[in-house]
Amino acid sequence: MRNTTRAIxxxxxxxxxxxxxxxxxxxxxxxxxxxxxxxGGQLLVCGNGGSASDSEHIVGELMKTFMLDRPLDxxxxxxxxxxxPDHAENMIANLQRxxxxxxxxxxxxxxxxxxxxNSAEMAFAQQVLSYGRPGDILLAITTSGNSANVLNxxxxxxxxxxxxxxxxxxxxxxxxxxxxxxICAPSAVTxxxxxxxxxxxxxxxxxxxxxxxxxxx
Numbered sequence: 001m002r003n004t005t006r007a008i009x010x011x012x013x014x015x016x017x018x019x020x021x022x023x024x025x026x027x028x029x030x031x032x033x034x035x036x037x038x039x040g041g042q043l044l045v046c047g048n049g050g051s052a053s054d055s056e057h058i059v060g061e062l063m064k065t066f067m068l069d070r071p072l073d074x075x076x077x078x079x080x081x082x083x084x085p086d087h088a089e090n091m092i093a094n095l096q097r098x099x100x101x102x103x104x105x106x107x108x109x110x111x112x113x114x115x116x117x118n119s120a121e122m123a124f125a126q127q128v129l130s131y132g133r134p135g136d137i138l139l140a141i142t143t144s145g146n147s148a149n150v151l152n153x154x155x156x157x158x159x160x161x162x163x164x165x166x167x168x169x170x171x172x173x174x175x176x177x178x179x180x181x182x183i184c185a186p187s188a189v190t191x192x193x194x195x196x197x198x199x200x201x202x203x204x205x206x207x208x209x210x211x212x213x214x215x216x217x
Contacts, residue, residue, distance in 0.1 A: 001033065007212045012203045018186050019196060025183045026200060029165050030207040032181050035162065037208060038138045044131055044162070046124040046153050047141030050194045052105040054141055054201065059106075061205040062099040067211045072098040099208055102131060104153070119134035124153035132163035142166075143185075145173015154178040168199065169193040203216040 009027055013020035034195035036043065043062065045055040064070075072080075074094055080088040104127045105111070114123045128138055138157040142150045145168040154164045154175060166172065166179035169188055176182045 005207045008203060008206045017200050019143060021186050022183055026203060027096050029181045029183055030204055032163060033208050034089045034211050037099055037137050041135035043137050043139055044104055044128060045139045045149055046104040048147050051141040053105045054106045054197055058201050059101040059103040064096055064100040066205050066209045068209050070213045121148040122152055123157040128153045128156045132157060132160050132162040137163045137165050139165045140175060142175055143169050143190045145171060145175040151175060167197055
């Protein structure tokens, strides 16, 4: 891991002193994400309510520029110029390298159909079963650590060889035992946990981006 990436994690506790207790677990989570993406894996993210919004937020940060420029590599640029000479420069100017991530909460038709026809508690698990591959990571977000649909997603992930990264409150709930890595925000109050989750996952996104697209070690 780059020194600049370690500095991003250290800075989290400087800006949010209460999160100093989370620094080891944030470091472990960042290392897991880097192994995943470096190995060609993808991130699946799920949660309910505010955590559903966080799921979409995280995917948005990973799939496009967060803080660093992510220009297409020259090989892709040349392929575009060869294939579409009239459109290539516009595509090159506007497309970016991305980190593959899927928000499981965004499949509205599937979620509502599955909830109606089968089981709301299995809606995320069904998607993990379909999308997940060994080497991928499931980022499971629940402030209580006990959301049934999130727990079932984690259970399926473990069965099919998808690593589980938990993001929860101070107790960890039942999710903690199902997680390979678990970041427990230091509060038992839902809105405070959610307030801590945002800087934590922004830190993780910054770490991933710095490692994959940064130029300074």
